[in-house]
Amino acid sequence: MEYLDNFLKKVDNEKLNINYIQVYKNDKLIDEYSKIQPKTRLNVYSVAKSITSIGVGIALQEKLIELDDKIYTFFPQINFDKLNPLIKKITIENLLTMTSGLKSKLFFCDDPERYRVKDWVSYYFNSDFVYEPGTHFDYSTFNTYILSCVIESASGASLLDYMTPRFFEKIGIGNPNWLACPMGHTFGAHSLMLTIDEMSKIGSFLLHEGNYNGEQILSQSYIKKATTNKIAMSNVKSKYGYGYQFWINKDKISYRADGKLGQFIIVVPDSKLVVSVQSFEQRKLYDIIWSNLVVPYM
Template sequence: MSLDEKLTDAFPEDLPDVIDDNLKMATVRDLLTMCLGQEQGSLMGEQRPLYQEDDWVKMSLAIPFQYKPGTHFVYNNVGPYLAGILVQRRSGCDLVSYLTPRLFKHLGIKRPTWETDPLGNSFGAGGLFLTLSELHKFGLFYLNKGKWNGKQILFEKWIEESTAASDTDNYGYLFWRGEYNSYRADGKYSQISMILPDKNAVISMVAECRNGEELMSALYDLVCAKL
């Protein structure tokens, strides 16, 4: 699987009857950067229970691609969902089964619960249930550049590429960039694992916060600044 693979090649059986020029240009990389080209976010938490469609792959690809991929940042669950679908189709198993021997087992994370779509596919854009300590291990794994207990599990080059800011926004491949040269995995209502390479530190939290910007400001001012 290549980041440069076109979505029209990756999902040939799921495409709409009319394929616009922007969809023809979209690649797997565009699934990870929130610059897919669609005008607004879909498959978001409050939307998912209300869809009448069961086939979310065909539904997602039928949403108009209003912008040239890579030019317009919109937080959108369609991208990571389709990326997760592609991994499952190529591997022949769900994401938990794929990641357990390759990642979760190494980090000491027991087989976790992960939300599924109506057809039983793992919902790669969210819905993964981790404890605070498990989330923190993920942050430490990235701080250690893909190495755990002396073993390189993930390429260091991928760690660097996935956490670098894009040309269009302060965002990598599903990672937000932040102050103090930080980057973070940031889930809904501030489920956060923030990595600060310059300070050799990881800050993780689980929360139910409806004002994420205020919480992030406090985190920077009261914790990061004092490290």
């Protein structure tokens, strides 16, 4: 408890709005903090992007898709001949690594367009693409949303319905809640609701490289690919790197799922450590959490 107590003193001194913390080491819950009781599902924001990556991995495993598939082939309703020719070059891997070539990020979960635009697929493909796919990193919620739609097109089920029996239920997350866009496609990029316990279960799944309670749900090879840097460092705002919808940590070895307002699943394989955090804090928390909470437990 000493490390957590010291961290909570810093939280109190700096008036940081943190709701939950769980620390697992060697598969045991060794420390925990709860500001709100009972534990409740909260929006984990862009942590959902990493969960979508898991869904992509499962679809790859089931041979529904391939990393080098061109995404336009999954949207027969769109007339791509009238759109930017760069779009036909975008692959699933480009979406995973945020290198689709978009000129701008487009709208995020709370931007005004979120409440006005109804057909998000058409909005994406009619946006400006100015970079050769695979050459320019730009973190956009829409890349992940389109991944969700690709899985839906390939499987015939929404991302939520696809992942529920294949992932959520297998790790003990019953009746998962994930919002859909106005056209009924799972958001993918955000608006997944999880408890702190459920975040830690996902962390355990990742720590064990796709294995949960003895079942290999997702291949080790995909987890390793997804959680290692895929981008030239100069192209990434975080100088530590980015994988398939996972951020690389300061040690350049471990990784995290990272969401707005301070949502984290931080996985440190060498230390057999999983630190999950849920917050409602406008200030950036990663550096504080890494230095004052994760490193001491390492």
